[in-house]
Amino acid sequence: MPTESKPDTDMLYEQAACGLLLTDADGLILRVNQTLCRWLGYASNDLVSKRRVQDLLTIGGKIFHQTHWAPLLKMQGSVAEVKLEFIHSSGEPIPMMMNAISDSFDADIYHQIALFIATDRHKYERELLAARKNAEEVLQVQLAAQRELALVEARFRNAVEAAQLHIWHFDAQTETRHFDGSVRDLLGIDETQEISDDIFLQSIHPEDREREALSLNATVDAGAAGSRITYRLNGKDGVQRTVLSASRAVFDNDGTLLQVIGILQDITDQARRSAEAEDRALFAEQMIGIVSHDLRNPLSVILSGTEMLSRIGLNPDQTRVVQRIKRAGDRAHRLISDLLDFTVARLGSGLHIGRQMVDLHSLVSDSIEELKLAFPNYKIEHRETGTGLCEIDPDRLVQVLGNLVANAIAYGSSTEAITISTTVETEVIFLKVHNFGEPIRADLVDTLFKPMTRGVDAPSGAKSVGLGLFIVQEIVSAHGGEITVTSSAESGTTFSISLPGVHSSVAK
Structure with missing residues (x-):
């Protein structure tokens, strides 16, 4: 069989997949392979016995070599995966990973060094550092937002408690409502009872349930931005309460409904006072109408009397008095007519006209x-x-x-x-x-x-x-x-x- 041709040891050394160096204890280059020479842009005779390995490093690399790398190699006999930047003959830095071992031969110390180009790794590390820095900045922003959110939530809770408001929300996914525990006060139930959507709906006055459902459906189905409605709640404790319910829809970026946020406010006292005020106003307007109507008869008698007096012989002073009485009566008649029209317009179906x-x-x-x-x-x-x-x-x-x-x-x-x-x-x-x-x-x-x-x-x-x-x-x-x-x-x-x-x- 023919003898297979294989690269010899020198060729394997010179064309190795990494840069190889042999230096003395001071770093003077004694031997360098062609791979490293090609990477750094030097000829072998430009480096051997002329340059130290630290002479090929950037200023930061030289400092690290002197303060860390050389003492560590001397102390433990080897250093692995240290990244340093070497200077190309053109002046451009080249990031490389360096592995080294220290060995003695004939009582002399030598350093065997293997170098790998780490450009991609260097780029990745830079991107990783940038990403880490960005993540830290985002984390700080998030922490600040969380602190602000906690502050806003605390303020909101204080405002809700001060205004005696009760919170609920409608989940668009489950199509159910959820209530804060304080809603129990409106429903007249104790803390041991759960607040469900069914219990709340059953508490709404039967005459108000349809209006309340229409209000919620308008917000959920039609996408209404918000609604306000007043209705009655029949509490389990036998107390009927009037509540004001205000709600607002929350959408995501594509317009999909996420939930409806609502508040309930007990306005029982305000509703009672408003009803009492309306009753008083209605009574006052009715009294205006009654009194105005009843005044027309005696006023007619006064006007008729002045008309009769004006027809008989009166002296000038008497005539002036009768005329003043008549003018006052005419003015009173106009005022009474206005009051009667006002009462009809406010309490009736409007003024009647005959075309x-x-x-x-x-x-x-x-x-x-x-x-x-x-x-x-x-x-x-x-x-x-x-x-x-x-x-x-x-x-x-x-x-x-x-x-x-x-x-x-x-x-x-x-x-x-x-x-x-x-x-x-x-x-x-x-x-x-x-x-x-x-x-x-x-x-x-x-x-x-x-x-x-x-x-x-x-x-x-x-x-x-x-x-x-x-x-x-x-x-x-x-x-x-x-x-x-x-x-x-x-x-x-x-x-x-x-x-x-x-x-x-x-x-x-």
């Missing part, structure tokens, strides 16, 4: 003539547009006009004319009352038509109970119309009413 076919322009003109007699010192003008025929409640519209003109006289300029405009268009009629004077503040416009509200201060003698504009709005609403107001120092104040009042046959 009739009338000429709007003539109706307003006649009413203006009466207003001129009542307010002889004021100038009232009328502007009309369109045919005038429309279907409205004439008495109520005259009442609207009277209230608006009285309002203009009470709060407007006494030297500028009050202008009333009537316009009849297809399917719509317009009535506007304009006056100059102190403008209505912008922050009062939204509340102007509420009862007992005034836009600006008026002289004490011109003040009323503040129901005129409220009744105007109720009459306009009963007609299915709208009323708006604009007010400025330059343009004056204008109340604009639009009513769907034109009869279809007339429009044709």
